[in-house]
Amino acid sequence: MVGIVLISHSGAVAQSVAGLAKMMAPDARVTFAGGLPDGSFGTSYDALYEAVRQADDGDGAVLLMDMGSAVMTAEMVQEALPQTQLLLADAPFVEGAIAATLTAGFGASAEEVLAAAEAVRGEQKLN
Amino acid sequence: MADSKKVAEVLRKIAQAVEQEKDALTALDRAIGDGDHGINLARGFGAVAARLDEAANASVGAILKMAGMTLVSTVGGASGPLYGTAFLKAGAAVGEKTEMDSNDFIRAFDAAIAGIAMRGKAQQGEKTMLDALIPALNALREDPDFANGLRRAVKAAEAGVEYTKTILATKGRASYLGNRSIGHADPGAASSLLILQVIAQEVLG
Numbered sequence: 001m002v003g004i005v006l007i008s009h010s011g012a013v014a015q016s017v018a019g020l021a022k023m024m025a026p027d028a029r030v031t032f033a034g035g036l037p038d039g040s041f042g043t044s045y046d047a048l049y050e051a052v053r054q055a056d057d058g059d060g061a062v063l064l065m066d067m068g069s070a071v072m073t074a075e076m077v078q079e080a081l082p083q084t085q086l087l088l089a090d091a092p093f094v095e096g097a098i099a100a101t102l103t104a105g106f107g108a109s110a111e112e113v114l115a116a117a118e119a120v121r122g123e124q125k126l127n
Numbered sequence: 128m129a130d131s132k133k134v135a136e137v138l139r140k141i142a143q144a145v146e147q148e149k150d151a152l153t154a155l156d157r158a159i160g161d162g163d164h165g166i167n168l169a170r171g172f173g174a175v176a177a178r179l180d181e182a183a184n185a186s187v188g189a190i191l192k193m194a195g196m197t198l199v200s201t202v203g204g205a206s207g208p209l210y211g212t213a214f215l216k217a218g219a220a221v222g223e224k225t226e227m228d229s230n231d232f233i234r235a236f237d238a239a240i241a242g243i244a245m246r247g248k249a250q251q252g253e254k255t256m257l258d259a260l261i262p263a264l265n266a267l268r269e270d271p272d273f274a275n276g277l278r279r280a281v282k283a284a285e286a287g288v289e290y291t292k293t294i295l296a297t298k299g300r301a302s303y304l305g306n307r308s309i310g311h312a313d314p315g316a317a318s319s320l321l322i323l324q325v326i327a328q329e330v331l332g
Contacts, residue, residue, distance in 0.1 A: 042167070042203030068299060072208035072246055076199055 002104040002113045003029040003055025005086075006097055007048050007074060008066040011035035013093075021097045025105030030097075031055040043073045052077055052086060060085030060110035062100050062117060066093045085110050089117035096120055128273070129330065130226045134187050135179045137329045138194055142176035144325045145169050145318070152321075156314040159301040163204050164314040171202035171210070187227045191218030191235070205299060206315060209243050209256065216242035229273040236264050247298060254296040254308065256315040259287035263323055277327045284320040291316045 004021065008014040014034025022030050031054045033047035055061040063078075063086060065071045071088075078086045087110050089096050096117040103116035129137070145152075145168045152165030175194045182190045195214030199207050220238035221231050240260050249255045266283035270276030291313035301308045 036203045040203075041161075042163070043207075044203060045199045045207070069203075069205040069208060072205060073199075075246070076208050076211070 001027075001029055001057065001107060002059050002110045003031065003052075003057065003061035004097065004101050004104055004113070005048070005051050005055045005061050005063045006030070006032040006034070006093070007043060007051070007063065007070045008032070008034045008093065009041045009043055009068075009070060010066075011039065013066070017094055017097050020094070021101035024098055025101045028101045028105040029055050029057065029061075030101055043069045045073050045076060048073055048077050049080065052081060052084065056084050056086070060087070062087045062089055062104070062110055062113045064089050064091060064093055064097050064100065064117060087111070087114040089114055091117040091121055095123070128226075128228050128232060129187070131185060131187050131190055132183075133329070134190050134227070135182065137326055138172075138179060138190070139176050140329055141322055141325045142169075142172035144321055145172045148318075148321055152314055152318055155312055155317055158311045159296060159304055159308050160314055161204070161300050164206060164318065167202045167204040168206055168210075168318055171198045171207060174198075174201040186221075186223045186225050187231075188218040188221040188223055191215075191221060194218075205247075206318070208246050209315070212242040212246040213239035232273075233264070233267060236260075236267070240264055249298050252294060253298050254291045254294050254301065254313045254316075255298055256313070256319040258291050258294075258313065259284040259316040259319040259323070262287045274331055277330060281320075281324055281327045284316075284323050288312050288316045288320050 006014050006018050011034035014032035018030045018032040031051040033051040036042040036044055063074050065074045074088050099120045100113050100117040104113045149165035149169040156162050156164035175197045182193050191214050195211045199211030216238040217235035220235045221227050251257050251261045262283035263280040266279040267276040296302050296308040
Protein backbone atom coordinates (compact mmCIF):
# COMPACT_ATOMS: atom_id res chain seq x y z
CA MET A 1 0.00 0.00 0.00
CA VAL A 2 1.19 3.51 -0.84
CA GLY A 3 2.33 5.35 2.29
CA ILE A 4 1.37 8.90 3.21
CA VAL A 5 4.00 11.12 4.81
CA LEU A 6 3.25 14.48 6.40
CA ILE A 7 5.78 17.18 7.23
CA SER A 8 4.88 20.33 9.12
CA HIS A 9 6.78 23.01 11.05
CA SER A 10 4.68 21.97 14.04
CA GLY A 11 4.84 18.55 15.68
CA ALA A 12 1.29 19.00 16.98
CA VAL A 13 -0.04 19.85 13.52
CA ALA A 14 1.72 16.91 11.84
CA GLN A 15 0.60 14.43 14.48
CA SER A 16 -2.95 15.74 14.57
CA VAL A 17 -3.44 15.77 10.79
CA ALA A 18 -2.03 12.24 10.64
CA GLY A 19 -4.57 11.21 13.29
CA LEU A 20 -7.41 12.86 11.42
CA ALA A 21 -6.44 11.15 8.16
CA LYS A 22 -6.06 7.76 9.88
CA MET A 23 -9.52 8.11 11.37
CA MET A 24 -10.90 8.30 7.83
CA ALA A 25 -8.88 5.30 6.61
CA PRO A 26 -7.67 3.18 9.55
CA ASP A 27 -5.72 0.72 7.38
CA ALA A 28 -3.66 3.39 5.61
CA ARG A 29 0.06 3.82 6.30
CA VAL A 30 0.51 7.38 7.56
CA THR A 31 3.74 8.68 9.09
CA PHE A 32 4.75 12.20 9.96
CA ALA A 33 7.61 14.53 10.85
CA GLY A 34 6.86 17.74 12.69
CA GLY A 35 8.96 20.33 14.51
CA LEU A 36 12.56 20.03 15.65
CA PRO A 37 14.01 17.43 18.05
CA ASP A 38 13.93 19.97 20.92
CA GLY A 39 10.20 20.51 20.41
CA SER A 40 10.50 23.92 18.77
CA PHE A 41 8.95 24.81 15.42
CA GLY A 42 10.87 23.88 12.28
CA THR A 43 11.47 21.04 9.85
CA SER A 44 13.86 18.17 10.49
CA TYR A 45 15.54 16.41 7.58
CA ASP A 46 16.45 13.40 9.74
CA ALA A 47 12.91 13.01 11.08
CA LEU A 48 11.43 13.24 7.58
CA TYR A 49 13.96 10.75 6.18
CA GLU A 50 12.92 8.28 8.88
CA ALA A 51 9.20 8.94 8.33
CA VAL A 52 9.56 8.24 4.61
CA ARG A 53 11.46 5.01 5.27
CA GLN A 54 8.72 3.87 7.62
CA ALA A 55 5.90 4.77 5.24
CA ASP A 56 7.31 2.95 2.23
CA ASP A 57 6.61 -0.79 2.14
CA GLY A 58 7.88 -0.99 -1.44
CA ASP A 59 4.82 0.59 -3.06
CA GLY A 60 6.14 4.12 -2.63
CA ALA A 61 4.85 7.12 -0.72
CA VAL A 62 3.18 10.46 -1.28
CA LEU A 63 4.45 13.37 0.76
CA LEU A 64 2.48 16.44 1.86
CA MET A 65 4.32 19.53 3.10
CA ASP A 66 3.05 22.65 4.83
CA MET A 67 5.35 25.34 3.36
CA GLY A 68 8.79 26.94 3.03
CA SER A 69 11.53 24.79 4.50
CA ALA A 70 9.16 21.80 4.62
CA VAL A 71 9.09 21.85 0.82
CA MET A 72 12.86 22.19 0.50
CA THR A 73 13.46 19.48 3.10
CA ALA A 74 11.05 17.19 1.22
CA GLU A 75 12.98 17.76 -2.01
CA MET A 76 16.27 16.92 -0.31
CA VAL A 77 14.90 13.68 1.17
CA GLN A 78 13.49 12.78 -2.26
CA GLU A 79 16.96 13.28 -3.78
CA ALA A 80 18.57 11.24 -1.00
CA LEU A 81 16.25 8.25 -1.59
CA PRO A 82 16.34 7.70 -5.37
CA GLN A 83 15.27 4.05 -4.95
CA THR A 84 12.02 5.03 -3.24
CA GLN A 85 9.07 6.12 -5.33
CA LEU A 86 8.41 9.30 -3.40
CA LEU A 87 6.00 11.81 -4.91
CA LEU A 88 5.61 15.36 -3.55
CA ALA A 89 2.04 16.67 -3.54
CA ASP A 90 1.43 20.30 -4.45
CA ALA A 91 -1.71 20.48 -2.33
CA PRO A 92 -3.32 22.03 0.76
CA PHE A 93 -1.90 20.23 3.79
CA VAL A 94 -5.00 19.07 5.68
CA GLU A 95 -7.40 18.49 2.79
CA GLY A 96 -4.67 16.96 0.65
CA ALA A 97 -3.63 14.60 3.44
CA ILE A 98 -7.16 13.32 3.88
CA ALA A 99 -7.77 12.85 0.15
CA ALA A 100 -4.42 11.08 -0.24
CA THR A 101 -4.96 8.81 2.77
CA LEU A 102 -8.44 7.78 1.67
CA THR A 103 -7.23 7.05 -1.85
CA ALA A 104 -4.18 5.12 -0.63
CA GLY A 105 -6.50 3.10 1.64
CA PHE A 106 -8.39 1.88 -1.45
CA GLY A 107 -5.16 0.38 -2.78
CA ALA A 108 -4.52 3.04 -5.42
CA SER A 109 -1.13 3.59 -7.07
CA ALA A 110 1.23 6.36 -5.97
CA GLU A 111 0.29 8.39 -9.06
CA GLU A 112 -3.43 8.05 -8.26
CA VAL A 113 -2.83 9.06 -4.65
CA LEU A 114 -0.85 12.10 -5.80
CA ALA A 115 -3.63 13.07 -8.23
CA ALA A 116 -6.24 12.75 -5.48
CA ALA A 117 -4.23 15.01 -3.17
CA GLU A 118 -3.67 17.62 -5.85
CA ALA A 119 -7.29 17.52 -7.01
CA VAL A 120 -8.43 19.21 -3.79
CA ARG A 121 -6.49 22.32 -4.75
CA GLY A 122 -9.28 23.63 -6.93
CA GLU A 123 -12.14 22.66 -4.64
CA GLN A 124 -14.41 25.46 -3.48
CA LYS A 125 -15.74 25.36 0.05
CA LEU A 126 -18.49 27.92 -0.49
CA ASN A 127 -20.98 27.57 -3.36
CA MET B 128 45.07 29.00 -1.71
CA ALA B 129 43.60 26.69 0.95
CA ASP B 130 44.24 23.08 1.95
CA SER B 131 41.81 20.87 3.87
CA LYS B 132 43.12 22.15 7.18
CA LYS B 133 42.56 25.75 6.15
CA VAL B 134 39.06 25.01 4.89
CA ALA B 135 38.24 23.41 8.25
CA GLU B 136 39.67 26.46 10.01
CA VAL B 137 37.51 28.80 7.90
CA LEU B 138 34.42 26.77 8.79
CA ARG B 139 35.32 27.04 12.48
CA LYS B 140 35.65 30.80 12.12
CA ILE B 141 32.30 30.97 10.32
CA ALA B 142 30.72 29.11 13.25
CA GLN B 143 32.24 31.63 15.70
CA ALA B 144 31.11 34.62 13.64
CA VAL B 145 27.58 33.27 13.28
CA GLU B 146 27.43 32.61 17.03
CA GLN B 147 28.57 36.21 17.69
CA GLU B 148 26.10 37.70 15.21
CA LYS B 149 23.26 35.36 16.17
CA ASP B 150 21.15 38.02 17.84
CA ALA B 151 21.65 40.58 15.06
CA LEU B 152 20.60 38.04 12.41
CA THR B 153 17.61 36.99 14.46
CA ALA B 154 16.60 40.64 14.92
CA LEU B 155 16.61 41.13 11.13
CA ASP B 156 14.53 37.99 10.75
CA ARG B 157 12.10 39.10 13.45
CA ALA B 158 11.31 42.18 11.34
CA ILE B 159 10.22 40.31 8.21
CA GLY B 160 10.62 36.57 8.80
CA ASP B 161 9.89 34.07 11.54
CA GLY B 162 12.65 35.29 13.86
CA ASP B 163 14.83 32.21 13.96
CA HIS B 164 17.57 32.81 11.39
CA GLY B 165 20.42 33.52 13.81
CA ILE B 166 19.46 30.78 16.25
CA ASN B 167 19.05 28.23 13.46
CA LEU B 168 22.34 29.10 11.75
CA ALA B 169 24.27 29.13 15.03
CA ARG B 170 22.95 25.65 15.82
CA GLY B 171 23.86 24.44 12.31
CA PHE B 172 27.37 25.87 12.06
CA GLY B 173 28.02 24.91 15.69
CA ALA B 174 27.25 21.30 14.70
CA VAL B 175 29.56 21.64 11.68
CA ALA B 176 32.39 22.91 13.90
CA ALA B 177 31.89 19.98 16.30
CA ARG B 178 32.38 17.49 13.45
CA LEU B 179 35.49 19.06 11.94
CA ASP B 180 37.92 17.00 14.01
CA GLU B 181 36.47 13.78 12.52
CA ALA B 182 37.08 15.23 9.06
CA ALA B 183 40.68 16.34 9.74
CA ASN B 184 42.21 14.11 7.06
CA ALA B 185 39.45 14.41 4.49
CA SER B 186 39.56 16.10 1.07
CA VAL B 187 38.26 19.66 0.67
CA GLY B 188 35.22 18.29 -1.16
CA ALA B 189 34.46 15.82 1.64
CA ILE B 190 34.74 18.53 4.31
CA LEU B 191 32.40 20.84 2.40
CA LYS B 192 29.93 18.00 1.84
CA MET B 193 30.06 17.10 5.54
CA ALA B 194 29.31 20.74 6.33
CA GLY B 195 26.39 20.72 3.86
CA MET B 196 24.80 17.53 5.21
CA THR B 197 25.25 18.75 8.79
CA LEU B 198 23.51 22.04 7.98
CA VAL B 199 20.65 20.19 6.27
CA SER B 200 20.22 17.97 9.33
CA THR B 201 20.57 20.54 12.08
CA VAL B 202 19.42 24.02 11.00
CA GLY B 203 15.68 23.31 10.98
CA GLY B 204 14.61 26.33 8.91
CA ALA B 205 14.76 27.29 5.25
CA SER B 206 18.43 28.25 5.54
CA GLY B 207 19.26 24.58 6.27
CA PRO B 208 18.33 23.21 2.84
CA LEU B 209 19.62 26.42 1.20
CA TYR B 210 23.08 26.65 2.80
CA GLY B 211 23.19 22.86 2.97
CA THR B 212 22.71 22.57 -0.77
CA ALA B 213 25.24 25.38 -1.31
CA PHE B 214 27.98 23.54 0.61
CA LEU B 215 27.07 20.17 -0.93
CA LYS B 216 27.34 21.62 -4.44
CA ALA B 217 30.55 23.47 -3.57
CA GLY B 218 32.01 20.21 -2.24
CA ALA B 219 31.02 18.34 -5.40
CA ALA B 220 32.67 21.09 -7.50
CA VAL B 221 36.00 20.83 -5.65
CA GLY B 222 35.94 17.05 -5.43
CA GLU B 223 38.69 14.92 -3.93
CA LYS B 224 41.39 17.60 -3.93
CA THR B 225 43.18 18.28 -0.66
CA GLU B 226 44.21 21.77 -1.79
CA MET B 227 41.94 24.24 -3.56
CA ASP B 228 43.24 27.06 -5.76
CA SER B 229 41.48 30.28 -6.70
CA ASN B 230 39.87 28.70 -9.78
CA ASP B 231 38.49 25.89 -7.62
CA PHE B 232 37.13 28.50 -5.24
CA ILE B 233 35.34 30.36 -8.03
CA ARG B 234 33.90 27.11 -9.41
CA ALA B 235 32.74 26.09 -5.93
CA PHE B 236 31.21 29.51 -5.31
CA ASP B 237 29.41 29.36 -8.66
CA ALA B 238 28.08 25.86 -7.89
CA ALA B 239 26.94 26.99 -4.43
CA ILE B 240 24.96 29.88 -5.91
CA ALA B 241 23.40 27.62 -8.55
CA GLY B 242 22.44 25.23 -5.73
CA ILE B 243 20.73 27.97 -3.71
CA ALA B 244 18.87 29.23 -6.79
CA MET B 245 17.71 25.68 -7.60
CA ARG B 246 16.67 24.81 -4.04
CA GLY B 247 14.91 28.12 -3.38
CA LYS B 248 13.51 28.43 -6.92
CA ALA B 249 14.79 31.99 -6.71
CA GLN B 250 16.69 34.48 -8.80
CA GLN B 251 18.42 37.79 -8.19
CA GLY B 252 16.15 40.68 -7.21
CA GLU B 253 13.78 38.71 -4.96
CA LYS B 254 15.26 39.84 -1.62
CA THR B 255 17.23 36.69 -0.88
CA MET B 256 20.77 35.44 -0.25
CA LEU B 257 21.30 35.62 -4.00
CA ASP B 258 21.21 39.43 -3.90
CA ALA B 259 24.42 39.38 -1.84
CA LEU B 260 26.06 36.34 -3.43
CA ILE B 261 25.61 36.89 -7.17
CA PRO B 262 27.14 40.42 -7.21
CA ALA B 263 29.97 39.06 -5.05
CA LEU B 264 30.76 36.27 -7.50
CA ASN B 265 30.59 38.71 -10.42
CA ALA B 266 33.03 41.07 -8.69
CA LEU B 267 35.39 38.19 -7.95
CA ARG B 268 35.30 37.01 -11.55
CA GLU B 269 35.89 40.47 -12.99
CA ASP B 270 39.13 41.06 -11.12
CA PRO B 271 42.24 39.35 -12.56
CA ASP B 272 43.82 39.49 -9.09
CA PHE B 273 42.11 37.01 -6.75
CA ALA B 274 42.90 38.84 -3.50
CA ASN B 275 41.61 42.12 -4.90
CA GLY B 276 38.62 40.31 -6.31
CA LEU B 277 37.82 38.87 -2.90
CA ARG B 278 37.90 42.35 -1.32
CA ARG B 279 35.62 43.66 -4.05
CA ALA B 280 33.35 40.64 -3.61
CA VAL B 281 32.79 41.57 0.04
CA LYS B 282 32.00 45.17 -0.96
CA ALA B 283 29.60 43.92 -3.62
CA ALA B 284 27.86 41.69 -1.07
CA GLU B 285 27.57 44.66 1.34
CA ALA B 286 25.95 46.67 -1.43
CA GLY B 287 23.73 43.68 -2.14
CA VAL B 288 22.47 43.59 1.44
CA GLU B 289 21.71 47.33 1.23
CA TYR B 290 19.89 46.71 -2.06
CA THR B 291 17.63 44.12 -0.38
CA LYS B 292 16.25 46.96 1.80
CA THR B 293 14.87 48.65 -1.29
CA ILE B 294 13.02 45.72 -2.83
CA LEU B 295 9.93 43.66 -2.21
CA ALA B 296 10.19 40.12 -0.86
CA THR B 297 8.57 37.50 -3.07
CA LYS B 298 10.03 34.39 -1.43
CA GLY B 299 9.47 32.90 2.00
CA ARG B 300 7.43 34.25 4.88
CA ALA B 301 8.44 37.85 4.08
CA SER B 302 6.46 37.63 0.83
CA TYR B 303 3.24 37.76 2.86
CA LEU B 304 4.22 41.23 4.04
CA GLY B 305 4.03 42.83 0.60
CA ASN B 306 5.16 46.48 0.73
CA ARG B 307 5.83 46.18 4.46
CA SER B 308 8.99 44.19 3.63
CA ILE B 309 10.55 47.30 2.06
CA GLY B 310 13.06 49.08 4.31
CA HIS B 311 14.28 45.86 5.91
CA ALA B 312 17.43 43.98 4.90
CA ASP B 313 17.02 40.33 4.01
CA PRO B 314 18.41 38.13 6.83
CA GLY B 315 19.66 35.53 4.36
CA ALA B 316 21.58 38.16 2.40
CA ALA B 317 23.03 39.42 5.71
CA SER B 318 24.21 35.95 6.77
CA SER B 319 25.65 35.35 3.29
CA LEU B 320 27.65 38.57 3.65
CA LEU B 321 28.87 37.48 7.09
CA ILE B 322 30.09 34.11 5.73
CA LEU B 323 31.83 35.83 2.84
CA GLN B 324 33.48 38.33 5.19
CA VAL B 325 34.93 35.49 7.24
CA ILE B 326 36.18 33.66 4.14
CA ALA B 327 37.84 36.84 2.84
CA GLN B 328 39.39 37.64 6.21
CA GLU B 329 40.82 34.13 6.56
CA VAL B 330 42.08 33.88 2.98
CA LEU B 331 43.56 37.39 2.83
CA GLY B 332 45.03 37.13 6.34
